[in-house]
Amino acid sequence: MTYDAEKYRSKREKVLGVRRRGVSFGTLTVIVSVVILMGFGALVIPKSVAWWNGRHLEDAIYRLRGGEPWPGSIVSELGLVPGVRGVITDKDGTRLVITFDRTAADPSRFSPVFEKNRLNADLLNTKAHMNDMNGQEG
Amino acid sequence: MERHFIEVHDIGKQYGSGETVVQAVSFMDFFIDDGEFLSVMGQSGSGKSTLLSIIGGLNRPTKGTVYVDTLDIYGLSSEQKADFRSEYLGIIFQSFQLVPYLTVLENVKLPMAITGIRSGDQKARALKILERVGLGDKVNRLPDQLSGGEQERVAIARAIVNDPPILLADEPTGNLDSETAEDIMGLLKSLNEEGKTVIMVTHNSDMCHYSGRTIFMKDGRMDGSRPSGWAHLQQGFIPPSAQHTVTPSARRQPKFSKPPI
Incomplete structure (x- = not known):
């Protein structure tokens, strides 16, 4: 073959x-x-x-001196302050957390708003917003 | 120069060294065509099994080389040679060489596992081949639960399952009774008729009439090559030096009926 x-x-x-x-x-x-x-x-x-995105953000935590809950109107009012990115209250409404851009605002900007509403607010703490994200996320 | 499917170029093989040199094969020079059935016949120690292992790329000759399908098989790398064996060769041993703890089906699937055929396809293909060799109903048996002839059929199934074009058979009927041997030879013949090139080593001249040509070997050398159809033996052709290997039974009228496969 x-x-x-x-x-x-x-x-x-x-x-x-x-x-x-x-x-x-x-x-x-x-x-x-x-x-x-x-x-x-x-x-x-x-x-x-x-x-x-959140590296400039900081949280300021407030409480009313008498320990009563925050009025709902303050949340929307604080949201209008330049540099504020978010305002929330905790479950029972006694803690107020203001998230702000530290390059554009600081806690002294919020005092006039409390005074205007005749609220005796105590600043409990300020901390980097990212700590919150890494830990308990909101 | 005209090419042939298998070309054996002046090969020689020595074992040992110094004063203990044994010249197993020398001055072998011949070719085998595609689809040919070749018998290599000779007495024990004549070098026929050495020749077969050289043709199969299993035993490097000390001289000369072998070309298969234009491939110089002793010029291939070890990886290429392994591929060559799995692509081109099916080998049938006298002692069957089945794995005793694997079933018939698993034994036949073994070569496919090496060539990387998908496991789903392996079973279907092995079953088809086992059906082809008449063992479709014994696929789950172990080798020692089979007769010698059946074990030889498993060995043949394993050799052809990868569809190699060349079958090398080393004394395929050496361990079988004459009736079973005729069956096995019929199976090899039918595989040859389907196109496989069969090279069979035997010392039994009764088996040569299945092949188209017989090479006679003596003391490691070729001692004649003749068409080996029954007619030639019937007409009295027996190479002089091989006459002692041809038994009277070789002159019996052969069974021309196709074996049941």
Whole structure:
């Protein structure tokens, strides 16, 4: 029988390595690396963005001297002060947390608002807003 | 120069060194065409198994080389040679070489695991091949629960499951009674008729009439090559130096009926 070089070409190419089988080690390494990086990125990037956006923010925590709950109107009024990013009260309404941009405001800006509403407010603490995000998230 | 599927180029093989050198094979130079059924016949120690292992890339010759499908198999890297064996060769041993603690099906699936065929496909393919060799109802048995002929069929199924174009059979009927041996030879013949190139080593001239050509070996050298169809033996052709290996039974009328496969 005459030799037919084409008959087993695919086998021959496989032996000689002309035809690559499956995924090469290099490709596999790249795929695994990309998957690991994407997973890592999905965990780290949102936190990094949040930190970046909130790095100038600070929280000031107030309480009324008599320990009574804060009136609801003060929340919206404080929200209009330049540099204030958010105002919230705690569950029983006795603590008021003002989130503000420390480059644009400071607690002395809030005193006139309390005085205007005849409220005796005590500043309990100020702390970086990011501490709150990393811990009890809101 | 005309190319052939398998070309054996002036190979020689020595074992040992110094004064204890044994020249197992020397001055072997021949070719085998695609789809041919070749018998290599000779007495024990004539070098036929060494020749078979050299053709299969399993035993590097001390001289010469072998080309299979234009591949110089002794010029291949070890990785390429492993690929060559899995792509081109199916090997059938006299002692079957089945894994005793694996079932028939698992034994046949083994070569596919090496070539990386998906496990789902492995089972379907192994079952098809076992059906082909007549063992479809014994797939879950262990090798020692089978007869010698059945174990040989498992070995053949394992050899052909990756669909290699070449089957190397080293004394495939050496451990079998004559009736079972005829069955196994019929199976090899039908595989050859389906296009596989079969190279069979035997010392039994009764088995040569299944092949298209017989190479006679003596003391590591080629001692004649002739078409080996029954007609030639019937006409009295027996190479002079091989006459002692041809038994009277070789002159029996052969069974021309196709074996049940």
